[in-house]
Amino acid sequence: MTDNLDLAASAQELADNAPAGSVSRAAASSVAITLATTRDTIHARNTLDGLAPAEVRQAALDLFERLVTR
Numbered sequence: 001m002t003d004n005l006d007l008a009a010s011a012q013e014l015a016d017n018a019p020a021g022s023v024s025r026a027a028a029s030s031v032a033i034t035l036a037t038t039r040d041t042i043h044a045r046n047t048l049d050g051l052a053p054a055e056v057r058q059a060a061l062d063l064f065e066r067l068v069t070r
Contacts, residue, residue: 004044007067008035014063027059031067034060041068 008031015028030051031044038044048064051057 002068004035004038004040007041008032010067011035011063023055023059026056027063030056030060031063035064 011028011032015025015032018025018028031048034044034047035041038047045061045064048057048060051060
């Protein structure tokens with residue numbers, strides 16, 4: 001199992017490669033920060049539910065699911 005910090009590093013890499021100002025970059029950055037600052041993936045997933053706007057929240061949740069299921 002991959003821990004939160006490994007997942008955060010993967011999300012940060014995606015954020016770094018996404019276009020500046022894009023929803024993808026905002027979502028990946030949010031996932032990276034959330035994973036780096038929460039104790040486990042359950043806590044991270046619950047925290048991501050509070051993101052706004054909805055477009056970024058959905059993109060972040062989709063990315064989070066992809067990362068944790070690989």
